[in-house]
Amino acid sequence: MRRSQGRRVAWVAGAVLLLLGITAAAAPWLTPYVPDGIDLANRRAAPSIAHLFGTDELGRDVLTRTLFGARISLVIGLLAAAVTSVVGVTIGVVSGYVRGWIDNVLMRLTDAMLSVPRLPLLMIAAAILEPSVPALIIIIGLAGWMETARIVRAEFLSLKERAYVEAARSVGMQPARIVVRHLLPGAAPAAVVAATLAVGRAIMLESAMSFFGVGIQPPQPSLGNMLYQAQTSMSSEPWLAFFPGVFIFLTVLTVYVVGADLGARELR
Amino acid sequence: MLGFVVRRVLQAVPLLLLISVLVFALIHAAPGGPLEMYLANPNVRPEDIERLRVALGLDRPIAEQYVAWLKGFIVGEWGYSFTDGRPVLQRLLERLPATLELIASAVVVAALVALPLGVFGALRKGGWVDHTTTVVSFAGISLPVFWVGLLLQLVFAVALGWLPSSGRASFGDGNLPDRLSHLIMPAVVLAAVHAAAWSRFLRSSMGTAVQQRFILAARARGIQERRVVWWHALRNALLPFVTVLMMDAAIMVTGAVITESVFAWPGLGSLFTEALARRDYTVLMAFLMMTSAAVVFLNLAADVFYHALDPRVRVR
Numbered sequence: 001m002r003r004s005q006g007r008r009v010a011w012v013a014g015a016v017l018l019l020l021g022i023t024a025a026a027a028p029w030l031t032p033y034v035p036d037g038i039d040l041a042n043r044r045a046a047p048s049i050a051h052l053f054g055t056d057e058l059g060r061d062v063l064t065r066t067l068f069g070a071r072i073s074l075v076i077g078l079l080a081a082a083v084t085s086v087v088g089v090t091i092g093v094v095s096g097y098v099r100g101w102i103d104n105v106l107m108r109l110t111d112a113m114l115s116v117p118r119l120p121l122l123m124i125a126a127a128i129l130e131p132s133v134p135a136l137i138i139i140i141g142l143a144g145w146m147e148t149a150r151i152v153r154a155e156f157l158s159l160k161e162r163a164y165v166e167a168a169r170s171v172g173m174q175p176a177r178i179v180v181r182h183l184l185p186g187a188a189p190a191a192v193v194a195a196t197l198a199v200g201r202a203i204m205l206e207s208a209m210s211f212f213g214v215g216i217q218p219p220q221p222s223l224g225n226m227l228y229q230a231q232t233s234m235s236s237e238p239w240l241a242f243f244p245g246v247f248i249f250l251t252v253l254t255v256y257v258v259g260a261d262l263g264a265r266e267l268r
Numbered sequence: 269m270l271g272f273v274v275r276r277v278l279q280a281v282p283l284l285l286l287i288s289v290l291v292f293a294l295i296h297a298a299p300g301g302p303l304e305m306y307l308a309n310p311n312v313r314p315e316d317i318e319r320l321r322v323a324l325g326l327d328r329p330i331a332e333q334y335v336a337w338l339k340g341f342i343v344g345e346w347g348y349s350f351t352d353g354r355p356v357l358q359r360l361l362e363r364l365p366a367t368l369e370l371i372a373s374a375v376v377v378a379a380l381v382a383l384p385l386g387v388f389g390a391l392r393k394g395g396w397v398d399h400t401t402t403v404v405s406f407a408g409i410s411l412p413v414f415w416v417g418l419l420l421q422l423v424f425a426v427a428l429g430w431l432p433s434s435g436r437a438s439f440g441d442g443n444l445p446d447r448l449s450h451l452i453m454p455a456v457v458l459a460a461v462h463a464a465a466w467s468r469f470l471r472s473s474m475g476t477a478v479q480q481r482f483i484l485a486a487r488a489r490g491i492q493e494r495r496v497v498w499w500h501a502l503r504n505a506l507l508p509f510v511t512v513l514m515m516d517a518a519i520m521v522t523g524a525v526i527t528e529s530v531f532a533w534p535g536l537g538s539l540f541t542e543a544l545a546r547r548d549y550t551v552l553m554a555f556l557m558m559t560s561a562a563v564v565f566l567n568l569a570a571d572v573f574y575h576a577l578d579p580r581v582r583v584r
Contacts, residue, residue, distance in 0.1 A: 115283065116563075124552055127544055213545075235426040
């Protein structure tokens with residue numbers, strides 16, 4: 001009963017997420033405005049039919065900027081999670097299959113990386129690198145591989161002991177082939193769940209970094225830097241602080257709900 | 269027991285060394301090195317930069333610099349701030365009390381919310397408390413901390429005017445009611461993230477605890493249900509809960525950085541953002557090392573604590 005209910009919630013979340021994705025992807029065709037189109041006659045306008053989310057201090061349409069910001073956030077979230085997964089799976093596979101001192105070194109590195117508070121680490125890295133979208137994708141991706149590596153390693157440790165792997169070994173199958181054909185498919189579901197959660201985390205980190213001015217740089221809109229700019233004028237124009245945050249919240253929430261459901265399926 | 273503690277401490281040492289290498293490498297990966305800030309400043313002459321480079325030892329081989337920095341770090345000589353020339357250690361220590369006050373309050377608030385939610389959720393799985401907790405906890409981990417901070421400021425400081433929007437006190441050190449009114453919003457924001465996750469965790473550990481046979485035995489002996497739940501079962505469920513609480517230290521540091529700068533709370537987190545804006549690398553390095561070391565220490569403490577309180581893990 002509860003399971004099927006949770007499933008339904010996950011489907012709804014998936015649908016909302018898809019809708020958010022499509023809206024963000026189609027942003028240029030959905031709105032008559034451009035994200036940095038300044039309209040000084042219409043500054044600080046409250047939400048209306050012409051500007052559903054209102055306008056900011058330069059008269060730019062907040063809905064348009066929010067959609068373009070969501071676009072960047074989703075791109076960064078997905079690609080950073082891809083970087084995270086590639087690095088995490090590689091480290092997890094090497095650690096879990098080769099074992100020995102390499103495993104030891106890699107796992108201590110994982111512990112070390114998990115001990116350094118992630119957002120401050122990323123903020124320093126971004127400040128050093130002169131932020132651009134590719135740089136953000138890479139550093140956010142590289143700051144997140146530890147969870148995936150641990151999960152994949154754990155899967156490998158248990159899968160390696162299975163009889164079918166033993167059988168493959170005994171008929172003289174090459175280790176690389178065993179990893180690719182027999183072990184990776186077994187570890188894939190767990191890695192997918194970890195990747196989903198990594199998307200949510202990456203979006204959250206990017207928005208926080210942009211909020212602190214070390215992520216996406218204005219005038220390019222991002223959900224985080226819009227909230228930063230809203231800080232100064234939010235008492236008179238609260239809509240500036242409201243809508244971008246709702247988008248971050250909805251995106252991350254739906255990603256997590258879908259991820260949790262995938263995780264629950266995997267457990268059965 | 270002592271052997272276990274010694275072993276765990278010995279494991280923490282290489283971990284801290286590895287962290288120090290990571291932190292050092294990160295800071296020195298900056299294109300202009302730690303003096304990058306001055307390179308862009310037209311008022312600083314090239315010969316001055318050269319002099320600074322020599323004075324700070326930046327002309328020496330990188331390995332030598334690392335060893336010198338590490339040695340200094342161990343004995344408490346953390347260098348001088350690039351922005352105001354004061355000792356870094358002093359700058360961090362004077363901000364520490366505010367951060368500890370904030371984090372401690374947030375932990376108390378989060379635990380007070382998580383306790384009843386987790387317990388009732390576990391007792392009536394599938395009940396409305398349980399459902400609400402699940403929904404709220406998903407919402408909690410998905411809410412951007414800085415956005416929640418902004419919204420609370422908007423509602424309670426701007427619209428209603430009930431609470432001050434920022435700072436730690438209105439005047440000087442303030443009096444108790446004044447200090448409390450400044451503390452409420454940042455503490456609640458910081459607590460929100462953890463209350464959500466902790467209530468879910470407690471729900472599952474409480475769920476395991478009430479199914480154990482000593483609970484059945486306690487009920488069979490006719491002990492009041494309230495006592496069985498809040499004393500016998502909860503005591504067992506709290507054990508893993510307290511360790512999770514300590515393990516969340518790294519997340520708490522991140523949360524404190526965000527919360528403190530939204531509410532201009534004069535703690536370590538806002539020191540970090542100030543230092544970042546001015547590329548004050550000595551402060552940044554010290555901040556990362558100090559917080560990472562705190563995380564390592566708390567993880568260690570969690571292990572030792574668990575080990576001391578739960579005889580079952582000792583048998584292995």
